[in-house]
Structures are given as C-alpha cells and as structure tokens.
C-alpha cells in the first residue's frame with residue numbers, strides 16, 4: 001500500500017504555529033515550532049492491525065545546527081533526540097524516517113523538540129507500508 005500523508009497543519013500543535021511563508025511544503029503549510037524545548041506536534045495514526053510501520057517526517061531546517069526531537073508512539077519513546085540536520089534553507093525539505101511498532105487502532109505519534117531552539121519546520125508525517133498498516137488521510 002502507498003504511504004499515507006498526515007499533514008502537520010492538521011495535527012495537534014503545542015507551542016508552534018502553522019505557516020506557509022517558505023515554499024515547497026505539501027498541503028497548505030507547515031508547522032513552525034516555537035523556539036522552545038518541549039514544543040511538539042502530535043498526529044493520530046490508525047493501523048488496521050499491529051505491526052511494523054515506517055514513520056517519515058518531512059522537514060526543513062535553515063539553520064546550521066541540528067534541531068533534535070524525541071519521537072514517541074503511544075507515549076513510548078521510539079527515537080531519542082533524533083537529529084534533524086540542516087537542510088540548507090527553510091525552503092529545502094528532506095525526510096527523516098524511523099521504523100517502529102504500532103498497535104491496532106489509533107496510535108498517537110508525537111515529535112517533541114528537545115532543545116531551546118525548538119524543532120525544525122515540519123511539513124508532514126508519512127506512514128509507510130512496512131507492515132500491515134492502513135490509515136485514513138488526515
């Protein structure tokens with residue numbers, strides 16, 4: 001099955017704003033994390049059955065330093081201080097992927113900034129077809 005894209009601008013945002021002033025995003029915009037530790041975006045991803053899933057975050061980071069984030073699934077840390085390296089400009093977007101277990105039904109996926117710089121600009125979460133994961137577009 002094709003990956004399902006969940007736009008950040010449709011997710012739950014804590015300490016961040018939806019913007020569209022840097023080109024190249026999918027959907028209608030992206031989330032600009034506040035420059036604060038703990039700022040986060042949370043998606044709900046439905047899986048038909050339990051199994052492995054590839055979670056891909058599309059982001060831009062126009063600074064010269066990584067903007068690390070913790071990734072949790074169902075409140076469980078699955079990627080600790082994952083690096084989101086510089087992409088060259090705020091309109092250059094790339095992806096970071098992790099493969100992890102999901103349960104059947106609704107899974108909350110949260111990406112939380114771990115430094116005072118906040119997260120990168122996040123465009124979307126794409127849930128890939130590693131396992132028997134089916135979900136509905138946001």
Ligand code: GCU
Pocket residue numbers: 022032033035063090118119120121
């Ligand atoms: C700039 C940029 C924002 C970005 C911010 C940051 O202001 O325009 O899109 O979020 O830097 O450093 O986080």
